[in-house]
Amino acid sequence: MLQLKEIMNTSIATISSLQTIGEAIKLFRNNKLNAIFVVDDDGILIGMLTLSNLFDALLRGQNLEDPIKGCYIPRNKVVFLPQDKQYSNLSQIRDWLMNSKVKETPVINNDGRPVGVVTQADVIKAFLKEMQKLYDQIYSILKVVPTGILAVNDENLITVCNQFSENLLGIQSTEVVGQDLGMIIPEINLDSNKPQKIRRNASSILATSSPVSLKPICGHIVVLYDATEIERMAQEIESVKRLQSTLETVLNTAYEGLLVINNDGKIILANRSFEQLSKKSSQDLIGQRACTIIKQFDSISKNQKDYKIEEINGQSAVVSYIPLKGAPEVSGGVLRVIYRHLDQLQDVMREFEKLKHSLSYYKDELFKLNGTRYTLDSIITKRNSEMTKVKRIASKAAECLSNVLIIGESGTGKELFAHAIHNASSRCKEPFIKVNCAAIPAELAESELFGYAPGAFTGAARQGKPGKFELANGGTIFLDEIGDMPLQLQSKLLRVIQDREIEIVGGTNTIPVDIRIIAATNKDLRLLVYQKLFRQDLFYRINVIYLPIPPLRKRKEDIEPLVNSFLSKYNSILNKNFKGITPDVLEAFKRYSWPGNIRELQNAIERAISLGANSWLTWADFSDVLEQEQNNTESTLAKDNNNMEKTILKESLQQQESELIRWALTECAGNRAKAAKLLGISRSSFYEKIKKHAIELD
Numbered sequence: 001m002l003q004l005k006e007i008m009n010t011s012i013a014t015i016s017s018l019q020t021i022g023e024a025i026k027l028f029r030n031n032k033l034n035a036i037f038v039v040d041d042d043g044i045l046i047g048m049l050t051l052s053n054l055f056d057a058l059l060r061g062q063n064l065e066d067p068i069k070g071c072y073i074p075r076n077k078v079v080f081l082p083q084d085k086q087y088s089n090l091s092q093i094r095d096w097l098m099n100s101k102v103k104e105t106p107v108i109n110n111d112g113r114p115v116g117v118v119t120q121a122d123v124i125k126a127f128l129k130e131m132q133k134l135y136d137q138i139y140s141i142l143k144v145v146p147t148g149i150l151a152v153n154d155e156n157l158i159t160v161c162n163q164f165s166e167n168l169l170g171i172q173s174t175e176v177v178g179q180d181l182g183m184i185i186p187e188i189n190l191d192s193n194k195p196q197k198i199r200r201n202a203s204s205i206l207a208t209s210s211p212v213s214l215k216p217i218c219g220h221i222v223v224l225y226d227a228t229e230i231e232r233m234a235q236e237i238e239s240v241k242r243l244q245s246t247l248e249t250v251l252n253t254a255y256e257g258l259l260v261i262n263n264d265g266k267i268i269l270a271n272r273s274f275e276q277l278s279k280k281s282s283q284d285l286i287g288q289r290a291c292t293i294i295k296q297f298d299s300i301s302k303n304q305k306d307y308k309i310e311e312i313n314g315q316s317a318v319v320s321y322i323p324l325k326g327a328p329e330v331s332g333g334v335l336r337v338i339y340r341h342l343d344q345l346q347d348v349m350r351e352f353e354k355l356k357h358s359l360s361y362y363k364d365e366l367f368k369l370n371g372t373r374y375t376l377d378s379i380i381t382k383r384n385s386e387m388t389k390v391k392r393i394a395s396k397a398a399e400c401l402s403n404v405l406i407i408g409e410s411g412t413g414k415e416l417f418a419h420a421i422h423n424a425s426s427r428c429k430e431p432f433i434k435v436n437c438a439a440i441p442a443e444l445a446e447s448e449l450f451g452y453a454p455g456a457f458t459g460a461a462r463q464g465k466p467g468k469f470e471l472a473n474g475g476t477i478f479l480d481e482i483g484d485m486p487l488q489l490q491s492k493l494l495r496v497i498q499d500r501e502i503e504i505v506g507g508t509n510t511i512p513v514d515i516r517i518i519a520a521t522n523k524d525l526r527l528l529v530y531q532k533l534f535r536q537d538l539f540y541r542i543n544v545i546y547l548p549i550p551p552l553r554k555r556k557e558d559i560e561p562l563v564n565s566f567l568s569k570y571n572s573i574l575n576k577n578f579k580g581i582t583p584d585v586l587e588a589f590k591r592y593s594w595p596g597n598i599r600e601l602q603n604a605i606e607r608a609i610s611l612g613a614n615s616w617l618t619w620a621d622f623s624d625v626l627e628q629e630q631n632n633t634e635s636t637l638a639k640d641n642n643n644m645e646k647t648i649l650k651e652s653l654q655q656q657e658s659e660l661i662r663w664a665l666t667e668c669a670g671n672r673a674k675a676a677k678l679l680g681i682s683r684s685s686f687y688e689k690i691k692k693h694a695i696e697l698d
């Protein structure tokens, strides 16, 4: 904005209309002015006297003493300007200058008094000053503007080249100004009104050209934009679009129904599966509040771990919600419909439940068949008898998971004890698997015990078969008649005990097993070790808890309670009502050696009850057993049992001897001579015993 005050000259002179022409001439001379302003007594402008007016008066013959009245231009003919006049732009001043026919124009204040004068020269000076200012501004703009600007004249010579153009085109304005634009940007067509693409090094440039003025065209302005970044962004947008279309395809092929929900709880995307489920199109779903479609949306989105059953379009479905955590704050989430057709699923679940019940029923039945029938309480014995001690050891054995070795003649109740230990242990609900080591054919033993993989050998079941160890996993395996186990199998058993894993026949992997082992035999295992028929290391592994069961002839006090127990058992099974056995039979029973032990006694009672006729069982009912006993006092069976007795005694002595030797060796820090001395035996006899017991020396 340009103020008139800034342009005007305040060196003015005023004169009264009563003053003379001579006085006026003096004023002109003293002030070197071209015009003076005529004012009234109050100083108000009433006219203007120019040098021309004075010359005209003198030429008319007026005297110097004549007043100036009638010589000057009256106020109504004077062109004057008010002091507060403003010009908003240069062109206004320019127009005024072009149209003004006077050389000097008085400037008056609001009261009408002259305060200055504006000459044409003043206006031209102000005009030039303003032009300079404008030029400086344009120059500064050109310098900082992030756009390349080139000006060319009507001969296509560059007149302006700003800094951004320099950087973009890799040129120096000092070198290009004055040059033909075609030399610098040959690809440009100045007459085209469309953006033109130019490449310079790695930059992509968009150039537009516009004429400076149309008629006549006196040059062009070329504007250059750096489009490299825009091009990169366009490529990125393109790849985002591609990604979006891939994601849409993935979402639409997903089985799960999916809704993407924004932070305001509004649906922003729905996949095809959800469209089908809700029978609504994406367009209908997008923009709707999620809670209008999924009634429980608020509760699901708050508790994200929850799965809710929701009715969608009359169908039950399981829905869940996953928040999207791309941004620092949660920005919406995805609602998934995991299962639909829940009614069908419910049928499957019902079927599954039915199968579960059947499975548990068959498990129970199997347990009854395979499982343990006896507990410690079912082991009948007289209080404080020898067997009470054995029962106590068995009960202690049940508390831990150490391997147990049960030794006893046939029919003494070894299996009964194995059952009882398992039943009293923490594994009572787990499987109890019995293996009769004497009954398995050697060639099948390995696959029976460890199972086999599908197609492991000719004749093998197609789907393979789990072995006894795998079946007993978590529970107890009862290895009956362990003394009859083939040596080769003994090594494998030892590996299972040591590594706690099994190798399936024909398989490649090992299976870890957690098994408690109870072994039983009526053989002298130490003797078998000595004869190299049983592995010593295996013997020590299974003989952790030793449970010797005395034969019935060694605990005659148990005969009576056993007879009573079997009587009530078979009375009830066979629907009889026998009162008992006569005292003479009991006495005979006590004398009898019972080579078949409790099994024999049990069978005798069962047979007598089946066949007996009176209410008491008499001698006659047991004649076959008792007479045989009388006839065969020195029978082979008795001999066998005597042998067994001897064996047990021998075994116990040998065990003690072996333990003594080990103890002495430990005491003497492995020094054999000292150990022999400590035991009070000769060195040679000591070495013999070491050999006999197969004691390994360091």
Ligand SMILES: Nc1ncnc2c1ncn2[C@@H]1O[C@H](COP(=O)(O)OP(=O)(O)OP(=O)(O)O)[C@@H](O)[C@H]1O
Pocket (backbone or CB within 6 Å): 378, 379, 380, 381, 408, 409, 410, 411, 412, 413, 414, 415, 416, 417, 480, 522, 562, 598, 599, 602
């Ligand atoms: N103390 C007891 N109380 C009640 N019944 C017993 C007792 N001991 C053994 N029996 C019964 O005697 C029979 C034989 O017992 P078991 O089969 O346990 O003997 P075993 O020593 O394992 O015989 P084997 O060595 O021949 O396999 C079983 O029917 C068992 O119920």
